[in-house]
Amino acid sequence: MNWMMNNNYSFLWLLFFALVSCSPKSQESQEAKNEPIVIDERDQKLTVSKIIPIDSVWAGHSVGFSLLTHEDRQYIAYYDKDRHMTVGQRNLNEDKFELHRLPVFDRDEGKGTSTTLGWDSHNSVTIGIDAEGYLHMAGNMHVHPITYFRGHTPYDISSLKQEMEMVGSNEKRCTYPHFMKDREGRLLFHYRDGGSGNGNEIYNIYDVASKGWTRLLDSPLTDGMGEMNAYASQPSLRADNWYHMYWVWRDTPDCATNHDLSYIKSPDMINWYDAFGNKLTVPVTIAQKSVIVDPVPPKGGIINLAAKLCLDENNEPLMAFHKYDEKGNIQFYVSKIEEGAWKARQVTNWDYRWEFSGGGSIPTEVRLGDFNLREDGNFELGYKHIKYGEGMLLLDKDLNTIGEVLKPESFGADLKLEGDFEGLEIRNAQDLGQSENGKTYRLKWETLPPNRDKAYPEPWPNPSVLYLYELD
Numbered sequence: 001m002n003w004m005m006n007n008n009y010s011f012l013w014l015l016f017f018a019l020v021s022c023s024p025k026s027q028e029s030q031e032a033k034n035e036p037i038v039i040d041e042r043d044q045k046l047t048v049s050k051i052i053p054i055d056s057v058w059a060g061h062s063v064g065f066s067l068l069t070h071e072d073r074q075y076i077a078y079y080d081k082d083r084h085m086t087v088g089q090r091n092l093n094e095d096k097f098e099l100h101r102l103p104v105f106d107r108d109e110g111k112g113t114s115t116t117l118g119w120d121s122h123n124s125v126t127i128g129i130d131a132e133g134y135l136h137m138a139g140n141m142h143v144h145p146i147t148y149f150r151g152h153t154p155y156d157i158s159s160l161k162q163e164m165e166m167v168g169s170n171e172k173r174c175t176y177p178h179f180m181k182d183r184e185g186r187l188l189f190h191y192r193d194g195g196s197g198n199g200n201e202i203y204n205i206y207d208v209a210s211k212g213w214t215r216l217l218d219s220p221l222t223d224g225m226g227e228m229n230a231y232a233s234q235p236s237l238r239a240d241n242w243y244h245m246y247w248v249w250r251d252t253p254d255c256a257t258n259h260d261l262s263y264i265k266s267p268d269m270i271n272w273y274d275a276f277g278n279k280l281t282v283p284v285t286i287a288q289k290s291v292i293v294d295p296v297p298p299k300g301g302i303i304n305l306a307a308k309l310c311l312d313e314n315n316e317p318l319m320a321f322h323k324y325d326e327k328g329n330i331q332f333y334v335s336k337i338e339e340g341a342w343k344a345r346q347v348t349n350w351d352y353r354w355e356f357s358g359g360g361s362i363p364t365e366v367r368l369g370d371f372n373l374r375e376d377g378n379f380e381l382g383y384k385h386i387k388y389g390e391g392m393l394l395l396d397k398d399l400n401t402i403g404e405v406l407k408p409e410s411f412g413a414d415l416k417l418e419g420d421f422e423g424l425e426i427r428n429a430q431d432l433g434q435s436e437n438g439k440t441y442r443l444k445w446e447t448l449p450p451n452r453d454k455a456y457p458e459p460w461p462n463p464s465v466l467y468l469y470e471l472d
Contacts, residue, residue: 036402036403036404037394037402037403037404038403038404038406039394039403039404039405039406040406041405041406041407041408042406042407042408043408044407044408045408045409046408046411046440046471046472047471047472048469048470048471049439049470049471049472050095050468050469050470051467051468051469051470052090052095052096052097052467052468052470053465053466053467054076054088054097054099054443054465054466054467054468055078055080055081055086055088055097055099055465055466056080056081056463056464056465056466057078057079057080057081057445057463057464057465057466058079058080058081058082058083058117058447058463059419059421059424059445059446059447059448059460059461059462059463059464060119060447060448060456060460060461061119061121061447061448061449061450061451061456062121062361062425062427062447062448062449062450063079063117063120063121063122063123063124063125063447064124064125064126064429065077065078065079065124065125065427065429065443065445065466066078066124066125066126066127066429066432067429067430067431067432067441067442067443067468068127068128068129068431068432068433069092069431069432069433069434069435069441070129070433071436072091072092072093072436073089073090073091073092073155074089074090074091074092074097074441074468075087075088075089075127075129075135075157076088076089076097076127076443076468077125077126077127077137077139078125078443078466079117079125080101081463083116083117083118084101084102084104084115084116084117085101085102085115085116085117085125085139085140086099086100086101086102087099087100087102087127087135087137087157087160088100088157089155089157092435092437097468098157100157100158100160102115102149102160102162103115103162104116107144110147110162111145111164112144112145112172113140113144113145113146113147113162113164114140114144114147115140115147116140117140119451119453119454119455119456120142120361120453121360121361121450121451121453122141122142122175122176122361122453123139123140123141123142124139124177125137125138125139125140126138126139126177126178126179126432127179127432128179128180128181128187128189128432129187130187130206130208131185131186131187131208132154132208133154133155134150134151134152134153134154134208134211135150135151135155135156135157135159135160136148136149136150136151136179136187136189136206137149137160138177138179138189138191139177141174141175141177141191142175142453143173143174143175143194143195144173144174144175145164145171145172145173145174146165146166146171146172146174146177146191147162147174148162148163148166148177149161149162149163150163150211166189166204166213167204167213167214167215170193170202171193173193173194173195173199174191174192174193175191175192175195175199176191176192177189177190177191178190178191178234179432180234180235182205182237182269183237183241186205186206187205187206188203188204188205188206188216188269189203189204189205189206189213190202190203190204190221190234192229193220194224194229195229195253196229196250196252196253196359197224197227197228197229197250197251197252197253197257198224198226198227198228198229199224199229199230200220200221200222200223200224200229200230200283201220201221201222201223201230201232202215202220202221203215203216203217203221203269204216216269216270217270217282218282219282219283220282220283221272221282221283221284222247222283222284222285223283223284223285224249224285224286225285225286227251227286228249228250228251228286229249229250230247230248230249230250230262231247231248231249231250231258231304231305232245232246232247232305233245233246233247233305233307233309235266235269236309238309238311238315239311239315240311240315241267242265242266242267243265243266243267243268243269244263244264244265244309244311244317245263245264245265245266246261246262246263246264246293246307246309246319247261247262247305248260248261248262248296248302248303248304248305248306248307249262249286250304251298253359254357254358254359255303255304255356255357255358255359255362256298256299256356256357256358257298257299258296258298258302258303258304258306259295259296259297259298259300259302260286260292260294260295260296261292261293261294261296261302261307261319261321261335262284262291262292262293263275263291263293263309263317263319264280264284264291265317272284274288274290274291275290275291275293275317275337275342276290276337276340278290292342293307293319293321293335293342294319294321294323294333294335294342294344296321296323300323300324301322301323301324301330301354302321302322302323303322303356306321306322306367306368307319307320307321307368308320308321308368308369308370308371308381309371310371310372310373310379311373312336312373312397313373313377316336316337317336317337318334318335318336318371318379318399319334319335319336319342320332320333320334320335320347320368320371320381321333321335321368322366322368324353325346328353329350329351329352329353330350330352330353330354330366331346331347331348331349331350332346332347332348332368332381332383332393333345333346333347334347334379334381334395334399336399345399345400347381347393347395347399347401348383348393348401350385350387350388351387352366352385352386352387352388354366354386358452359452359453360450360451360452360453360454361450361451361452361453362450362452363449363450364384365385365386366383366384366385366386367383367384367385368381368382368383369381369382369383369384369390369392370382370392377397378394378395378396378397378402379394379395379396379397379399380392380393380394380395380405381393381395382407390409390410390413391404391406391407392404392405392406392407393405411428411442411444411469411471412426412428412442412444415444417446418446418464418465419446419461419462419464421448421461421462423448423449424446424447424448424461424464425446425447425448425449426444426445426446427444427445427446427447428442428443428444428445429442429443430442439470439471439472440470440471440472441468441469441470441471442468442469442471443466443467443468443469444466444467444468444469445464445465445466445467446461446464446465447461447464448460448461
């Protein structure tokens with residue numbers, strides 16, 4: 001789906017006045033704010049300073065690739081044109097990647113693991129690095145045995161070798177692998193154990209001395225108790241120096257059965273609390289009602305991770321999310337804590353219903369963008385919408401929609417497709433790390449969209465080129 005920046009000022013006026021008319025503000029407030037605020041920040045666009053072609057990659061369907069910048073080096077993980085798992089590395093002062101294809105084997109040969117991609121768009125690849133410079137890689141899992149590779153020489157992709165176990169238990173039905181660093185720089189790994197509608201979230205921690213993994217927690221962090229599973233964000237360290245995390249529960253593989261947006265926080269990734277400061281028993285389950293931000297019911301219009309978190313000036317959490325309104329249209333809402341409870345305010349008034357259901361990877365018609373606190377105490381909330389385009393709402397401290405912030409086009413929006421195969425779309429991957437040179441990096445390639453994890457009929461597109469973009 002090609003998203004375009006919505007610069008239609010007539011739409012902005014319609015959006016503003018529609019929201020004003022349905023918002024319970026005082027008459028004085030309405031009179032004081034009788035026209036929308038437009039803040040133009042389009043001159044803040046990053047410019048492309050370098051483009052490095054890397055390799056030819058599979059374009060038959062989309063799947064996640066990874067980019068990790070660490071100190072003065074850069075690492076990538078992806079599937080090549082033959083759908084084989086491949087890694088690359090370069091020094092930041094070099095213009096070419098050293099590439100290394102991992103040993104090729106299918107699931108019969110790999111005891112359920114494989115380095116060859118099928119048609120499942122869930123089977124992304126991810127990469128991490130520990131405190132001593134050893135690389136770690138995982139991927140190609142959607143309810144499969146853990147597929148994990150560990151480096152045996154620091155900063156060397158060619159030294160990656162498969163480990164058939166990480167901890168040894170709850171590793172036969174793994175999905176959504178992610179590496180992350182904690183506040184102290186220790187390497188963590190988390191994944192879903194189980195299936196959609198029946199799973200829990202497992203966290204491991206790596207010990208550089210023993211070169212082995214152990215459980216971070218004595219139990220899963222979230223547990224669906226055999227009835228559901230949590231589609232959770234990765235815990236993120238915020239301005240208050242606490243980790244924050246949110247999720248929706250899902251009852252079955254049908255994405256329409258997502259429900260109950262929930263939130264927790266922790267000072268140390270071990271002890272977890274609800275938004276009101278009450279300590280929680282881990283694993284967190286649906287029975288712990290104090291963690292629920294909004295009790296969106298199944299078929300209520302919320303999909304996996306259809307939420308964004310922001311802290312206000314007092315480091316109190318706010319959650320933006322989408323669900324259906326009383327008319328059945330999909331809308332954005334923002335919830336904050338008032339008088340000891342989460343209170344939600346509708347911030348859009350769109351005339352469109354995104355009807356999603358079924359299993360597998362599906363195209364996205366409505367998406368939340370960045371949700372940030374601005375220096376003046378107002379908030380900005382981004383959106384991508386199949387009908388209303390791409391933009392950034394401006395919200396005041398009381399979460400009234402007061403206008404829009406005009407932002408530079410998102411990365412890739414102004415790029416032209418290189419391939420001519422019908423249906424190709426531009427993909428990109430953000431940097432999992434951070435450069436020391438102040439530059440921003442993105443991977444870019446082209447593929448067909450997801451197809452509910454099923455094969456497209458032939459013919460298939462030719463491979464596309466994987467590029468690294470350097471931005472200033």
